[in-house]
Amino acid sequence: MLTISSPADLTGLIEPIILGYFRVQGVLLVLPAFSDRVVPQRVRIAAAMALAPLSAELAGGPQLPSAEVGAIGTVLLRCLAELLIGGLIAAPARIIAFALHMASTAIAATASLSQLIGTGMEAAPHPIGQVYHLAGMALLMAMSLPLMLLDLVAQGYAIFPAGRGVDPVQLLPGLIGLFATSFMLAMTMASPFILGGLLYQMLAGIVNRVMPALPVVFIGAPIIIGLALIVLAALSPSILAIWAEAVLRAGLR
Numbered sequence: 001m002l003t004i005s006s007p008a009d010l011t012g013l014i015e016p017i018i019l020g021y022f023r024v025q026g027v028l029l030v031l032p033a034f035s036d037r038v039v040p041q042r043v044r045i046a047a048a049m050a051l052a053p054l055s056a057e058l059a060g061g062p063q064l065p066s067a068e069v070g071a072i073g074t075v076l077l078r079c080l081a082e083l084l085i086g087g088l089i090a091a092p093a094r095i096i097a098f099a100l101h102m103a104s105t106a107i108a109a110t111a112s113l114s115q116l117i118g119t120g121m122e123a124a125p126h127p128i129g130q131v132y133h134l135a136g137m138a139l140l141m142a143m144s145l146p147l148m149l150l151d152l153v154a155q156g157y158a159i160f161p162a163g164r165g166v167d168p169v170q171l172l173p174g175l176i177g178l179f180a181t182s183f184m185l186a187m188t189m190a191s192p193f194i195l196g197g198l199l200y201q202m203l204a205g206i207v208n209r210v211m212p213a214l215p216v217v218f219i220g221a222p223i224i225i226g227l228a229l230i231v232l233a234a235l236s237p238s239i240l241a242i243w244a245e246a247v248l249r250a251g252l253r
Contacts, residue, residue: 015075019162020055022079024048026086027152032097032247033137033145055153059162085166089156093148093251095178100136100243102186104129110190110197111228128232132240139244148251178250185246189239192231200224 025048028034034044108128160166187194200220208216 015078016056016059016162017052018075019078019082020059021048021052023082023086023089023156023162024051024055024153026083026088027090027149027156028086029083030087030090030094031145031149031152031251032094033140034149035094036137051150051153054150055157058154058157081166082162085156085160088166088171089152089160090251091175092178093152093247095175096182096185096250097136097140097243097247099182099186099189099246100132100240101129102183103189103239103243104132106186106190107193107228107232110193111224111232132236135236136240136243139240140247143244143248145248148248152251181250185243189242192235193228196228196231197224 025044028044028048033039034047204216204220207214207220
């Protein structure tokens with residue numbers, strides 16, 4: 001049984017919990033859905049505090065104090081390191097999740113839907129991006145994103161043990177590959193609308209060439225917007241399902 005005979009012993013017991021809190025908080029600040037502004041800061045703090053003892057146990061549990069325990073500078077450096085590691089753990093899921101923003105922007109631009117009335121938010125300044133963002137976050141929460149949070153914290157200690165530093169240079173190639181994968185995923189999800197917009201522009205150009213007096217824009221704009229809304233309603237479930245599976249797969253990689 002571990003006894004507490006001095007303030008240093010108490011500090012040695014509390015320090016792992018504090019470090020665990022910062023690691024969990026780093027994950028929550030980057031992980032999709034949990035990091036959104038619509039989630040109150042108090043919810044993130046409460047979740048990090050609730051998972052801090054579990055994180056400390058995964059890190060090795062309470063540790064006996066060393067000569068460095070209690071030094072403010074050392075503790076702050078360790079907290080910043082754990083916060084950075086937590087962000088790196090959740091970074092793959094966040095980078096892949098950004099594909100939905102790119103895809104919705106491409107869809108809105110090519111389908112002439114970006115000019116519809118809508119209020120700006122952190123996801124996108126157009127209504128298509130807002131709808132996709134809210135639907136995507138709800139889908140991730142329904143597809144066990146909270147459980148993925150626990151897995152990320154648990155697996156993070158196997159990859160980045162507590163008390164060890166991180167070399168960002170070694171992680172750079174992997175991050176670049178994730179950005180490339182995210183871009184490819186975004187273009188894949190938006191490809192039906194990009195192709196449709198290209199065909200519409202080609203057809204409008206041919207018609208305008210044959211009949212210069214015909215107001216092609218005024219006639220074609222309602223048609224392309226109506227078709228885009230129909231295709232959007234038909235393909236949105238598949239697009240969101242592909243995106244959510246990619247995000248969860250990246251988070252558990």
